[in-house]
Amino acid sequence: MLPVAIVGGGPVGLSLALLLRQAGIGCEVFDARPAGAGFGDRRVLALSHGTRQIFQRLDTWTEIGAAPITTIHVSQHGHLGRTLIHAAETGVPALGYVAEAGRVARALAQTCAATGVKLRNGIRVTGSEAGSGRALLRFAAPPGDETVPAQLIAWAEGAVSAEHGGVRRDYAQQAIVAAVQTRTPPAGIAYERFTGSGPVALLPLAGRYALVWTVPDDAAADLSELDDRAFLARLSAVFGGRHDFISVDARAAFPLGLRYRETPVGERAVWLGNAAQTLHPVAGQGFNLALRDACELARQLRDEPADCGSPALLARHAAARHLDRRAAIGFTDGLVRLFGLRDPFSAHARGAGLLALDLMSAARRFLARRMIFGARGW
Ligand SMILES: Cc1cc2nc3c(=O)[nH]c(=O)nc-3n(C[C@H](O)[C@H](O)[C@H](O)COP(=O)(O)OP(=O)(O)OC[C@H]3O[C@@H](n4cnc5c(N)ncnc54)[C@H](O)[C@@H]3O)c2cc1C
Structure with a gap:
């Protein structure tokens, strides 16, 4: 046996x-x-x-x-407030x-x-x-x-x-994943940007970024079918022009719940x-x-x-x-x-939260260790 x-x-x-x-x-x-x-x-x-x-x-x-x-940059589209979390603060190499x-x-x-x-x-x-x-x-x-x-x-x-x-919750969202190239190659910084329709992440990987773009179910097909130019223009707008995107490879979509x-x-x-x-x-x-x-x-x-x-x-x-x-x-x-609520009050509260987090190194360390180690980071 x-x-x-x-x-x-x-x-x-x-x-x-x-x-x-x-x-x-x-x-x-x-x-x-x-x-x-x-x-x-x-x-x-x-x-x-x-x-x-x-x-x-x-x-x-x-x-x-x-x-x-080595660094995580967290921000919110269309609102003030961002926070930077650095590896050096947490006592680990990355x-x-x-x-x-x-x-x-x-x-x-x-x-x-x-x-x-x-x-x-x-x-x-x-x-x-x-x-x-x-x-x-x-x-x-x-x-x-x-x-x-x-x-x-x-x-x-x-x-x-x-x-x-x-327990089940249908987020009615899909994650569109693809590799994107920017004119300036990534330098170890990951970007997590919260938008009214879902979070978007850019993760540094071998000279390009891995994109994980969360969108509502009804927008996923449209976004997947856009030609590369239009797709990158849409992505650039989400990041407020912070990145100069030059190419994207084939996209794949995953339903989320x-x-x-x-x-x-x-x-x-x-x-x-x-x-x-x-x-x-x-x-x-x-x-x-x-x-x-x-x-x-x-x-x-x-x-x-x-x-x-x-x-x-x-x-x-x-x-x-x-x-x-x-x-x-x-x-x-x-x-x-928290980041899926669309009313203006919630958006301001989230912006204030990110600003406060940026000022409080202990809270930032807590968040980083939670991501790095799981519950034993508490
Ligand atoms: C877009 C996206 C991004 C993600 N990003 C992250 C991340 O950044 N970090 C993170 O930690 N996690 C992330 N995840 C989650 C992560 O991908 C999953 O937790 C992980 O891949 C699950 O692996 P698994 O082995 O449980 O399942 P799977 O990879 O689905 O493997 C299941 C296996 O079981 C086999 N199988 C199925 N049914 C049977 C059967 N009846 N008999 C025999 N074999 C069977 C299948 O063939 C398959 O090989 C992400 C998920 C998504 C969708």
């Missing part, structure tokens, strides 16, 4: 597999897609300092080729790092292959049954009628299933990554949070390897992750809603 069966070989499932391997816990990963399908993932991830430390331990950091963020999700997937898959982690591609899991000290995975073909027994099933299939939707399971554990089951909570990308928390969840699970299993799916162990895991998980969900949702 497998100690742990991991459903989903995305960045979260593969990270968990490597962490378990380091902890000496046996596992296999089952993924519905063919090998290498995730290498073309167009998302760009802002990785925290904590994530860097985990990837260094897994020996994947160099392969990921992430670019450091506030975060920017990486292509496809490259993260490739680095993790290569390390899995090099270290003998068993990754079974093209296998869709259709469900499971738990009982008598084990859980059984069920599959669509192939491998046909075969069932795989495991002490624990780690679900990392990238979505909170409809029947376990728990909040969905999370009240508890990330069940009978012989644990949910991780987007399968446990799917967050708005505004605060760059989703993957970083998932990695902290995976790390904690691997630590618990290493300390108590006899039965990986025991109810006591899973209850301890849920309790250990409660604060960080709730804080990341609340922080992200709060930010989306």
Whole structure:
């Protein structure tokens, strides 16, 4: 019987597999897609300092080729108030790092292959049954009628299933992502700009910026279909002419919402990554949070390897992750809603908030550490 069966070989499932391997816990990963399908993932991830430390331990950091963020510039379109957060204030070499999700997937898959982690591609899991000290995975073909027994099933299939939707909020927004080039190359500064229709982020990456532009559902198709010139003119207006944009590559759109399971554990089951909570990308928390969840699970299993799916162990895991998980969900949702309110009073209050933040170094440090470390930054 497998100690742990991991459903989903995305960045979260593969990270968990490597962490378990380091902890000496046996596992296999089952993924519905063919090998290498995730290498073309167009998302760009802002990785925290904590994530860097985990990837260094897994020996994947160099392969990921992430670019450091040394300053974050936060502002609001059409209103006064901005704040600058510098790495030097927080005692870490960088506030975060920017990486292509496809490259993260490739680095993790290569390390899995090099270290003998068993990754079974093209296998869709259709469900499971738990009982008598084990859980059984069920599959669509192939491998046909075969069932795989495991002490624990780690679900990392990238979505909170409809029947376990728990709390949901549809932001009625989409994120348009693309790489944009400016006449002056980025110098480690990330820009987060809040506009009446959603936040826009420019993240420095290999001589250009990764753009994450949040727009209402009804505006997404129009924006995606604009020709490059018109698209860049629109973007330039959003940033008040601060940047001289010269090119943009193909755009991809992602629908945005909040969905999370009240508890990330069940009978012989644990949910991780987007399968446990799917967050708005505004605060760059989703993957970083998932990695902290995976790390904690691997630590618990290493300390108590006899039965990986025991109810006591899973209850301890849920309790250990409660604060960080709730804080990341609340922080992200709060930010989306605070900056999503369109009335003039809220806009002025936000402007005053940003100005105050610019004057209060302790509050700025708090915000930076929350982004860098998760709840342990409090
Ligand atoms: C625009 C955007 C920007 C983002 N920016 C950031 C950021 O800056 N920082 C950050 O931390 N996070 C960010 N996120 C969130 C981050 O992308 C996700 O948290 C992360 O990619 C989730 O990875 P995952 O492995 O859980 O899911 P996925 O990457 O979706 O992987 C799931 C895997 O499961 C497999 N699968 C699905 N169903 C089955 C099945 N039935 N059987 C077997 N296999 C199955 C799939 O083939 C896939 O390989 C962003 C998200 C978006 C949309």
